[in-house]
Amino acid sequence: MGPLSDLDSQRLFFRRIFGSDDGCPTQLKRISMDILKRCRGLPLATLTLASILADVPMLAEKWKQVHNSIGLATPGENMNRILSLSFHDLPNHLKTCLLYLSIFPEDYVIEREQLVWRWIAEGFIPETRGIPLEGVGSAYFNELINRSMIQPADVQYDGTVQSCRVHDMILELIVSISTKINFVAVLHKDQDETRFTDYKTKVRRLAHQSNCIEKLLERMSRDDLSHIRSIISFDYVKGIPHLGDFQALRVLDLGSCRSIENHHIENLEMLYQLKYLDLSRTSISELPMQIDNLRYLETLDLRGCAIEKLPASTVRLQNMQRLLVNxxxxxxxxxxxxxxxxxxxxxxxxxxxxxxxxxxxxxxxxxxxxxxxxxxxxxxxxxxxxxxxxxxxxxxxxxxxxxxxxxxxxxxxxxxxxxxxxxxxxxxxxxxxxxxxxxxxxxxxxxxxxxxxxxxxxxxxxxxxxxxxxxxLYLQLEMTDGSSKMLTVGSEGFRCLRESQFIWKNDGMGLVFLEGAMPELQTLHLYFRTHETIANYSGVDGNGIENLSRLKKLCVDVDCSGSTREEVEAAEDSIRKAADRHRTKLTLEIRRWCEACMIEEEAHDGNAEFPSRSVNRRANPVRVAFRVRADRRNRNRTRRNRITAPSAST
Missing domain, CATH: 3.80.10 (Leucine-rich repeat, LRR (right-handed beta-alpha superhelix))
Structure with missing residues (x-):
């Protein structure tokens, strides 16, 4: 993303702090402009500083202290200073949780739930009376989002962030800090593993994004191995040698390492401190019979591997909270x-x-x-x-x-x-x-x-x-029978609904939205068969999409099976007009499906009045909109009547 204009910078800055473009108090306007100049239009810098100031008292003197801490420098130096200031402004518990993210590669999508349970396994989440550890961890995650230290990747209909990414500049910062304080050691691709054997202090957490982890671990002494608390793999790995020597290991994540087989996890039951074990999408087919030795194990992920039966001793894992299997x-x-x-x-x-x-x-x-x-x-x-x-x-x-x-x-x-x-x-x-x-x-x-x-x-x-x-808040209805009746959504119900999907796999769209329907709906997804919509429901004209007052996004999947190209194109044109009638500008995401099963009308013996129907074998997906006009249907019916009527000479 390039630099923002002065106006866009102000909007981003003020909305983050005050919630609106014009919410800045008079006494803070001048210092706000001075701070924005230091950001030089960089979105990350603007957002990061705004996140810091959101927690600073609204006093010009306090804001000047933040301004002075940045200083005058080149844009790159300013950015680094702002990010460093933002990191050091974090409470200690959030610093620890953020530094842990240095184990992930650049642009990696990090699932919130998995991250929180790793934090728990590492001991980063303290016991809080009346609140589950997962709830506390999720609160930490959300606070890092709010401070713009991590970026949302998948946001649900209720505003819940399911996954995140770390901006490359922030990742560079936390990797640098983690390396200096020996918090995490990251082994990158094409990196010489020998440098890790020169550490004056012991490696605590090892994230390998290369295929030379085995060489590194073989070079390390038993004493070195006994201090490692986490091993996380993001690349091909043949195995983990000396598994029984990792006496302090809390987290072992070998997910997606297909080369991992049963013999690679020999002595797994000796990892007495282990709390988080991910063997998903490996070639493991059985667990050790003494798996109950892992008395502190909280998460066990076996999805996508070849295990068909759990050992009888599994039920003695008294601290197990998450068990994920095929x-x-x-x-x-x-x-x-x-x-x-x-x-x-x-x-x-x-x-x-x-x-x-x-x-x-x-x-x-x-x-x-x-x-x-x-x-x-x-x-x-x-x-x-x-x-x-x-x-x-x-x-x-x-x-x-x-x-x-x-x-x-x-x-x-x-x-x-x-x-x-x-x-x-x-x-x-x-x-x-x-x-x-x-x-x-x-x-x-x-x-x-x-x-x-x-x-x-x-x-x-x-x-x-x-x-x-x-x-x-979310409703998905898939109807498989082709004999549904017309459904009407009035103003009495679905008062809170924000996102909805209606899917007719074998039928047309039989749904009408009356005025005042679904007053909070923001996203609507429809899937239906065009031909059946015409035959069973006289088309979809007047289905009332314009009555969904807060609708922002309309996603439509059109099943072309058994429909003519003329019908589908008319449907697409009609839905565009329906979207144009909406009081707000809708975001339209529309696709055709089963285009290979579309029926074409072609001239027969040179006379367009006698159409023949043939299957169209072209199947290029396009983004379109839908709706069928009644006059098009009537003209098709007239043509069929002409074909079946007896001639005057008979």
Missing amino acids: RSVKFPDEIGHMQALQTLLFVSMSCNSIKFVEELSKLIKMRVLNITFSKPVDMVDEVRKYTDSLVSSLNELFNLESLKIDPEEGCSLDSLMGVYLTFGCLKKLVIGYISRIPKWINPSMYNLVHLELKVDIVREEDLHSLELLPCL
Whole structure:
């Protein structure tokens, strides 16, 4: 990004500090202009200084102290001074957490949840009465965002930042500081590993972004290895030699190292201090039988590796809070012993016993649970037993905040239709496939903010029940049946909804928004079949997108299957006009799908009045908009009538 204009610099600066362009008090205007001159239009410098000043008393004298600390220098020197000032202005606990980010490569997308649990494993997050460690860690993460020390990468509909990046200039700063104080040692590509053996003090955390980690570790003495607290890999690695010698190791992340096999983790059970273990997307097929020796282990990530069964001793990991595995993994029946467990994904009904399902009821600290329901629908008695046990267990999980139930192919969740489920704390619910919306999804779920449903059909009364969910912010409805009726969204419901997706995979768009509908909606995503929209709903003219008063972004996926090019292009033209009618300028993201299955009208025997239909094999995706005109449909009907009517000579 290039330098900002003076006006844009002022806007960025004042909005960050005061919340508006004109919120600066009179006594601070002059010093504000002087500070902005030091930023020289650099967005990062402007934002960083504004973040510092947001916590400084609104006194000209205090602001002058910040101004004087920068001094006069070249733009590059000014930038470094500003960033250094920003770092040293951080509280000690945030300095530590920020320095830890020096382990990540440039432009790396850092997931918030994984980062927070690494901070916890390292001991950076202190115990706070009444607040879970993860909550404290998330607060630290958000504070670094607010201070512009890290940049949001993925922001959810509710403003939650799911992942972040570190600006390259800030990364350069924290790598430099981390190296000086021996906080992190980063081994880059093509870097000589021998320089790390010359450290006067012991390496504490080792992040390798190269493939020579084995050479480095082999050169280090047993005493050197015993001081390493973290090993994190971002590149190909053959293995970790002398694994049992890492007596202080808290974090071991070998995720995505496909070359890691079973023999590479021999003596894993000797890492007695280990709290965070990531073996995801490796070639590991089994864990040591003595895995319970890792008594302090809090996170175990085995997703994407070849493990099919967990050792019986796994249930004795009393401090385990996050257990992440593949759908096909078999658990020990006595999982109820893992009382600290908060996150469990995935659990397959087909791979585990009814006793295991019953034991789930004992995991009363569970907050996130993903289940794969894979009992074939023709095994009625078996399905009923599992359903009854599952429902009974779920009703005991009073702290559950996120639940995903996903059926495998050939299975249905209809056995959950007539049950009674109560979820007082549930915030997120995802149901993979069910014929109708269950009655237990109703306004009594007063904490529900995120709902995803894949159903055969949605009726008006079903939609009305969803409208009354009091705190719903995100709704995704996928309808698989081609016989849905026209749905109407009025002004009475969906009062808080901010983002919504309506997907008709086998049908047209049967949805109308009345005036006042979804008053807080900002993002709308639609997927529908153009031809069925014309045939079943007389097109989509007048669907009321302009009635979504706060809409900012409209994403449309047009399924061209069975439609003529003429119909699709008319639809695209019509939706552009609908977007133009909206009171605000919408951001449009629109794509065609299944263009290869489009039907073309072509001249037949040189007479355009007798069209033939052929499949268009061109399939270049384009960004377009949708809507079909009624007069186009009427003209097509007239043509068909001419073809079928008897001639006068017969």
